[in-house]
Amino acid sequence: MAQVLRADWVVLDIEGTLMATSAVHVGLYEFARPRLGPWIDAHPGSELVRSAVARVKAEAGLPDDAGTDAVVAVLHGWMDEDRKAAPLKDLQGEIWQRGYASGELVSTYFPDVVPTLRAWVEGGLRLAVFSSGSVTGQVASFSATDHGDLTGLFEHHFDTVNAGPKRERPSYDAIRAGLGEPEPGAVVFCSDVPAELDAAAEAGWQTVGLARAGEPYADADFGDHLVIGSFDEVRIEARR
Numbered sequence: 001m002a003q004v005l006r007a008d009w010v011v012l013d014i015e016g017t018l019m020a021t022s023a024v025h026v027g028l029y030e031f032a033r034p035r036l037g038p039w040i041d042a043h044p045g046s047e048l049v050r051s052a053v054a055r056v057k058a059e060a061g062l063p064d065d066a067g068t069d070a071v072v073a074v075l076h077g078w079m080d081e082d083r084k085a086a087p088l089k090d091l092q093g094e095i096w097q098r099g100y101a102s103g104e105l106v107s108t109y110f111p112d113v114v115p116t117l118r119a120w121v122e123g124g125l126r127l128a129v130f131s132s133g134s135v136t137g138q139v140a141s142f143s144a145t146d147h148g149d150l151t152g153l154f155e156h157h158f159d160t161v162n163a164g165p166k167r168e169r170p171s172y173d174a175i176r177a178g179l180g181e182p183e184p185g186a187v188v189f190c191s192d193v194p195a196e197l198d199a200a201a202e203a204g205w206q207t208v209g210l211a212r213a214g215e216p217y218a219d220a221d222f223g224d225h226l227v228i229g230s231f232d233e234v235r236i237e238a239r240r
């Protein structure tokens, strides 16, 4: 018997929740890896690129006059350790946006995801995304999927820049403000990472942990959070 939750909003993590971790770490990261240097060199006038490069140098302790190769070496190291650093995410997001627009990238989700999201929206729930991937990358990834363009399902997108770190409670308060201040208990956050769920619960949100078979957090301790192996194991219904 599926557990029933009632809410106005469902806020969704991407990696490990909607999309396999391998699709991000192999598919998307490996698409971005060889393109980072050429992208930086091809966009010297871009404010996003200038700012990202400056932040990489500052965070990595590189001198101001460090070249693209040194910056790319730092970025590759961050990808190897899956560091969700905002300047890396900004650059990846722009590269992925190009890849999705050209047809080189197409998003694929866990089989239960798209039918569930569509049913939730048809049932009156409102959806938003909170991911470490930049908003640009998020929107691009939903625009070209094996189920077509899914961008219309989501009313808001949040990342670590416009909301804050995913494991800290104030980020969830900021998101709730961005949603128009619904009651905290009227928002459900779905994620595969227990520490993210802890922060959302601290903010008063309902939480659903995704322990999907084969994913990095499948055997994690989810504490008191509701835990499911797929969205087929929960019913979330609109309160209205």
Ligand SMILES: CSCCC(=O)C(=O)COP(=O)(O)O
Pocket: 013, 014, 015, 016, 024, 028, 084, 089, 096, 130, 131, 132, 133, 134, 137, 138, 141, 166
């Ligand atoms: C196309 S969005 C890419 C997702 C990404 O870059 C990432 O790091 C995912 O992290 P999440 O917070 O969704 O687990």
Ligand SMILES: [Mg+2]
Pocket: 013, 014, 015, 016, 017, 191, 192, 193
């Ligand atoms: Mg995740």
